[in-house]
Amino acid sequence: MKLNLPSLAGRAGTQPRSRFLPFLTAAGCVAALLGCASEGEGDTRRTLLERWSTELIVPLYAEFDQRSETVAVSVDALCAGPSEQALAAAREAWQAAREPFKRAEVFAFGPYSRPEFRIGPKIDSWPARPEQIEEWIAGESPVDPATIAELGVFYKGLPVVEYLLFSPQASTPAQLEDARRCEYLRSTAAELASRAREIHMAWSPEGGDFAGQLSGAGRTSTAWRTLRDAFGEVVNRMGFTVENVRRDKLGRPLGDMTGGLAQPDVTESRFSGRAIRDILDNLSGIEVLFFGDPARSLPGVSSYAIERGENFDQRFRTALGASRTALEAVSVPLGEAVNTEADRVREASERLRELQQLIQVDLITALGLSLNFNDNDGD
Amino acid sequence: MTATERTGPRLAEGRSGTSHAPNLSLARCLEYCNAERDGAGLGAFRALFGALLCFSVARFWAYGWIEELYLRPPFHFTYFGFGWVRPWPPLGMYAHFGVMALAAACLCIGLASRLSSFVFFLAFTYAELIEKASYLNHYYFVSLVTLLLATMPSGAELSFDAWLRRRRGQAPLRARAWCYALIRAQLTLLYLFAGFAKLNRDWLLAAEPLGTWLALHADAPLIGPLLGSRGAAYFASFAGAAFDLSIPFWLSWRRSRPWAYAIALVFHVGVWLLFPIGVFSWVMMASTTIFFDPSWPRRWLRTRATPPPLEAVSPSGRLGRAPLGLAGAYLVLQLVVPLRFVLYPGDVNWHEQGFRFAWRVMLVEKAGQVEFTVLTGADERRYVVYPRELLTPLQYKMMSTQPDMIQQFARHLQQTFQAQGHERVRVYAEAWASLNGRPRQRLIDPGVDLANEPWSLWPKRWILPLQNSS
Numbered sequence: 001m002k003l004n005l006p007s008l009a010g011r012a013g014t015q016p017r018s019r020f021l022p023f024l025t026a027a028g029c030v031a032a033l034l035g036c037a038s039e040g041e042g043d044t045r046r047t048l049l050e051r052w053s054t055e056l057i058v059p060l061y062a063e064f065d066q067r068s069e070t071v072a073v074s075v076d077a078l079c080a081g082p083s084e085q086a087l088a089a090a091r092e093a094w095q096a097a098r099e100p101f102k103r104a105e106v107f108a109f110g111p112y113s114r115p116e117f118r119i120g121p122k123i124d125s126w127p128a129r130p131e132q133i134e135e136w137i138a139g140e141s142p143v144d145p146a147t148i149a150e151l152g153v154f155y156k157g158l159p160v161v162e163y164l165l166f167s168p169q170a171s172t173p174a175q176l177e178d179a180r181r182c183e184y185l186r187s188t189a190a191e192l193a194s195r196a197r198e199i200h201m202a203w204s205p206e207g208g209d210f211a212g213q214l215s216g217a218g219r220t221s222t223a224w225r226t227l228r229d230a231f232g233e234v235v236n237r238m239g240f241t242v243e244n245v246r247r248d249k250l251g252r253p254l255g256d257m258t259g260g261l262a263q264p265d266v267t268e269s270r271f272s273g274r275a276i277r278d279i280l281d282n283l284s285g286i287e288v289l290f291f292g293d294p295a296r297s298l299p300g301v302s303s304y305a306i307e308r309g310e311n312f313d314q315r316f317r318t319a320l321g322a323s324r325t326a327l328e329a330v331s332v333p334l335g336e337a338v339n340t341e342a343d344r345v346r347e348a349s350e351r352l353r354e355l356q357q358l359i360q361v362d363l364i365t366a367l368g369l370s371l372n373f374n375d376n377d378g379d
Numbered sequence: 380m381t382a383t384e385r386t387g388p389r390l391a392e393g394r395s396g397t398s399h400a401p402n403l404s405l406a407r408c409l410e411y412c413n414a415e416r417d418g419a420g421l422g423a424f425r426a427l428f429g430a431l432l433c434f435s436v437a438r439f440w441a442y443g444w445i446e447e448l449y450l451r452p453p454f455h456f457t458y459f460g461f462g463w464v465r466p467w468p469p470l471g472m473y474a475h476f477g478v479m480a481l482a483a484a485c486l487c488i489g490l491a492s493r494l495s496s497f498v499f500f501l502a503f504t505y506a507e508l509i510e511k512a513s514y515l516n517h518y519y520f521v522s523l524v525t526l527l528l529a530t531m532p533s534g535a536e537l538s539f540d541a542w543l544r545r546r547r548g549q550a551p552l553r554a555r556a557w558c559y560a561l562i563r564a565q566l567t568l569l570y571l572f573a574g575f576a577k578l579n580r581d582w583l584l585a586a587e588p589l590g591t592w593l594a595l596h597a598d599a600p601l602i603g604p605l606l607g608s609r610g611a612a613y614f615a616s617f618a619g620a621a622f623d624l625s626i627p628f629w630l631s632w633r634r635s636r637p638w639a640y641a642i643a644l645v646f647h648v649g650v651w652l653l654f655p656i657g658v659f660s661w662v663m664m665a666s667t668t669i670f671f672d673p674s675w676p677r678r679w680l681r682t683r684a685t686p687p688p689l690e691a692v693s694p695s696g697r698l699g700r701a702p703l704g705l706a707g708a709y710l711v712l713q714l715v716v717p718l719r720f721v722l723y724p725g726d727v728n729w730h731e732q733g734f735r736f737a738w739r740v741m742l743v744e745k746a747g748q749v750e751f752t753v754l755t756g757a758d759e760r761r762y763v764v765y766p767r768e769l770l771t772p773l774q775y776k777m778m779s780t781q782p783d784m785i786q787q788f789a790r791h792l793q794q795t796f797q798a799q800g801h802e803r804v805r806v807y808a809e810a811w812a813s814l815n816g817r818p819r820q821r822l823i824d825p826g827v828d829l830a831n832e833p834w835s836l837w838p839k840r841w842i843l844p845l846q847n848s849s
């Protein structure tokens with residue numbers, strides 16, 4: 001089969017110029033569309049992503065980094081001289097470190113979960129497994145930060161430090177006289193501090209600059225192909241966070257997966273009794289992402305929605321307030337409440353459902369941010 | 380001498396480029412359908428279509444969608460009556476797509492055109508039937524067109540088949556009028572149904588969902604503010620409906636064809652740039668070339684071989700009464716299937732009964748949230764199932780707004796619990812959704828045990844009606 005392309009000169013003689021006019025016009029329109037439909041410098045979403053990553057996410061992880069270092073220092077002091085005061089100081093340091101990390105949970109993507117990092121699970125895989133921890137302590141394997149770093153996620157991180165500092169069975173000053181137990185605690189706290197530093201630096205422009213990945217979506221980013229994908233991911237994360245709270249932090253302990261049989265052992269922060277505080281910190285993170293921070297003139301999702309003619313402020317505030325009120329009505333630690341105040345816990349879950357639906361249905365539809373998981377989407 | 384002149388008047392269409400006046404007599408109908416046409420246009424259509432299919436399969440593979448859509452999910456949403464369609468083991472699934480790619484490549488170059496088209500149709504359709512969550516209108520269109528190509532001599536020109544026949548001294552194949560007519564009819568139905576589906580309150584009076592989607596580009600340079608305006612949304616809505624409702628006719632009329640195709644190019648490229656619709660636009664741009672004069676490729680590619688004398692042409696490809704009846708039945712089916720939504724009360728964009736296979740393109744922006752409560756045994760042990768952790772993101776996204784998929788998953792949960800030894804398993808859905816910017820509302824009656832509702836195509840009484848319907 002041989003095909004000859006006609007010469008341009010030959011065609012010019014047989015094709016009137018006007019026949020090409022429609023196609024030249026079309027080509028011009030297409031070129032104009034190509035030039036204009038890009039997601040450019042002045043895009044509000046890009047500005048928001050830039051500011052959120054550098055003024056919200058990086059500072060949160062910097063705070064967590066610094067506070068984790070304080071945990072390591074206070075644990076060193078505890079092991080150097082076990083006492084009630086030293087134990088209280090270490091516990092306080094742990095509680096303080098927990099706060100920015102839980103507020104940052106709405107940003108649990110990127111270095112937190114991407115396969116090349118997966119730092120999040122090394123910091124916060126819960127619930128702790130006391131049997132495994134005690135078995136390791138009772139064993140003869142070396143106990144040092146390097147060894148701990150190689151162990152599975154349930155041998156390290158905030159929940160393990162929590163168990164060793166708060167569990168009545170594991171954390172009395174007398175028990176911490178046990179050199180191997182305290183060395184395990186010291187190593188875990190040191191490993192935690194190094195992971196906190198790692199996630200901070202992974203986001204920081206001075207380190208791995210994942211913040212740049214977020215704000216460079218659709219241009220230089222290898223993590224997101226389009227600006228819409230990146231922006232959609234961040235906004236959708238608010239809904240996912242609330243969903244995770246309802247499913248994992250409230251639902252599982254309530255017995256949603258076990259036919260109504262309460263499971264207090266799968267409560268988050270069960271040794272410190274901080275579970276409800278953890279959730280409230282999660283909500284604080286969502287609140288700042290949505291409303292921004294007026295003190296720093298930091299805009300939130302709300303400002304973008306308003307710019308698009310969609311004002312969700314009042315509804316969001318109401319749903320968030322109702323959730324907080326319901327959570328604060330739980331008067332005992334969650335592990336206990338799932339047995340003694342189950343109705344209140346369920347009420348909190350119901351209020352959070354309102355918030356979840358507001359985000360995942362109303363807000364996402366209004367902003368056209370349904371996640372496209374691949375461009376096998378469309379019609 | 381132009382290509383049309385060279386191939387002779389019998390091979391070209393009339394001056395208007397449109398069909399001959401219809402004649403109701405069967406003989407005249409057969410005579411018209413079997414009239415010979417230059418196969419170059421059909422060959423170019425086949426080659427372009429095959430190239431796009433080849434690209435699509437390669438892209439599907441390269442992006443990891445075989446794994447994501449077929450291998451990873453432990454559960455698949457199959458189509459009613461096709462529950463037996465299951466993915467192969469991993470190696471088999473990759474081989475399946477390998478066969479598909481090979482068939483697409485053969486179709487593109489015109490090697491064993493009919494067979495490769497039929498193989499592609501079978502392999503592609505099987506893959507599509509595995510997972511309802513991945514349904515796309517243009518996938519359905521691909522299935523239909525490859526089926527049609529398998530029935531016609533699309534390799535008559537611009538193909539290895541033609542070259543081989545010449546080398547072997549065999550009589551060349553010739554395209555006939557019915558080949559063009561059938562594909563044009565298919566495309567016309569697609570556009571018209573897509574256009575009619577846009578004649579509703581949301582599209583015309585609220586400019587939704589285009590208003591929401593275009594506003595996403597409000598920050599684009601130069602045209603951003605324009606795209607973000609309501610005026611642009613209304614203009615795009617009306618223009619889109621007018622385009623769909625009229626483009627087949629403008630493309631059929633020879634005098635308007637160049638401008639119509641230019642507009643189609645701008646329209647489809649614009650849609651491709653603004654919305655995440657994959658290769659759909661390119662499929663349509665390639666497909667609409669079938670409306671051109673059948674000799675159009677000869678203006679761009681001049682073959683050395685002169686068209687064969689007519690007496691040497693193979694008689695194959697002629698329609699008899701029975702094939703003509705089949706073609707007619709096919710078109711009637713294509714007319715009826717998209718209209719089946721009228722049998723279901725309520726807004727089809729909301730309940731989605733009769734939504735698929737109906738060319739209802741780009742009509743909805745929906746988001747949903749769904750959870751299931753499972754009650755088992757006489758003591759009503761209560762389980763809450765959060766389906767996001769059991770489904771892929773795409774499956775969850777699709778299921779959360781599509782009632783039949785919600786019921787399908789409820790039935791799956793029932794089977795799963797029964798397999799674990801539970802008795803009297805009842806499944807209820809807490810499902811909320813929003814359509815085209817409306818406030819969210821319940822999609823499913825939360826008091827209905829979905830697992831024990833009939834699994835059928837009859838209207839589903841447990842879908843709650845849309846408030847403020849379009």
